[in-house]
Amino acid sequence: MAQNTGTPGKGTGSSGTDSSRNSSGTGTSRTGTGAGPLTLAEFRALYRHLRSTCATATADRGALETITEDVVRxxxxxxxxxxxxxxxxxxxxxxxADNPEPAGHRLVAPAKDEATARGLHFARDRFTMNVHGDADSHIDALCHVIYDGTMHNGVPVGSLSADGAHALNIDMARDGIVGRGVLLDIPGLRGTRWLEPGDHVTADDLAAAERRQGLRVGKGDLLFVRVGHRRRRDELGPWDAAGARAGLHPTALEFLAGREVAVLGSDGNNDTAPSTTEGVAFPVHVLALHALGIHLLDYLQFEDLLPLCEQEGRWSFLCVIAPLRLPAATGSPVNPVAVL
Incomplete structure (x- = not known):
């Protein structure tokens, strides 16, 4: 996603931010410190560094290689x-405002006369979805990002055709992704209800959240970073998240690479908008999917999980991610389940 190509749900949007606040002021937050805007040259140097230092950057299954049978047990x-x-x-x-192409759902049966007729009839429905939108929870396959004319690990774009993606597609995760989930609560770290659109999470934030929550992210972990996007949306209403949202700073991916994280998920898009990187609309997507082979989960919600973690005093859990069997798809709607 080096350029904005108009992909639904992945546009750069306007340069302004939605400045509305919770009336009590609890929605405000400080801007992430320790990392500023990146030039294109700096971003490319970071990309090369991550590719050269990450053990799984050229693995056939990307970072999923870190989830061994021992890790699952x-x-x-x-x-x-x-x-x-x-x-x-x-x-x-x-x-x-954040979902101009909403999912479609309608009953196609029973017909009106069938509903009250004697005998057996079935209720049936049909769904349609823009998988990579800015509202619905979904997982990105490694083929989702094309950068400098290739996909992850140099796979040529010729493997993409009108009938689907024939390499690095979501079928790579057909047996499920099961491992230790870890939730890092950045609004909790900063003492706020959410991060404001345009704010970003740094590697220092991730390390500080670890210390506050008394754990350490490790090899093969499924890392979930809460920015409070869903809580803000629930309390203030939807906004143009394509143009303004909180996310990770690109340099935070050094933290993930160093810990050999298998999967990254957020209650936002993972990328900040407006982008922190010159000429690259979705730098975190490029670094995670293309450079490191880390599957991304966008627009999750942690508001049900958060109180359970607080009650039990722990922030790690068994997590099961089961994408749909869509053999040639670039992603899938997803319902990850945490088991505490």
Whole structure:
């Protein structure tokens, strides 16, 4: 995504931000410190550095290679209370400022005369969805990002055709992604309800959240970074998230590469808008998917998980991510489930 190509849900949008606040002022936050705007040259140097230092950057399955059978068995040991909770938001079927192409859902049966007729009839429905929009929870396959004419690990774009993606598609995760989930709560770290659109999370923020929450992100972890996007949307209403949203600073990907994280998810898009990087609209997507082979989960929700973590006094859990079986797709709607 080196350029904005007009892909629905992944546009750069306007340069302004939605400055509305919670009336109590609790929605405000300080801007992430320790990392400023990046020039294109600085971004390319960061890209090359991550590619050269990350052990899984050229692996066939990308960072999923870090989730070994031993990692899964250890993750199963995270289960204590047995409580389960979704990390997905309900699918949106209404048009809003951040969802100009909402998912479609309608009943196609029974017909009106069938509904009251004697005998057996079925209720049936049909769904349509722009998978990579700015409202619905979804997972990005490694083929989702094209940068400098290639996909992850140099795979040529010729593997993409009108009938689908024939390499690096979401079928790579057909057996599910199961591991230790870790939630880092950045608004909790900063003492605010959410990060304002345009704010960003730095590597220092991630390390500080670890210390505050008493854990350490490790190899093969499924890392979830809360910026409070969903809480802000619930309380203040939808806004043009394509043009203004909180996310990670590109240099925060050094933290993920150093810890050998397998998956990154956020309650926003993972990328800040407006972009912090000259000439690159989605630098975090480029670094995660293209450089490091880290699958991304966008627009999750952690407002159900957050109180459970606070009640139990721990921020790690068994997590199961099960994309749909869409063999040639660039992503999938997703409903990750945390098991505490």
């Amino acid at each position: 250890a993750a199963a040991g995270q289960v204590r209370s047995g409580r389960t909770v979704t990390l997905a938001a309900p699918v949106e079927t209404r048009q809003t």
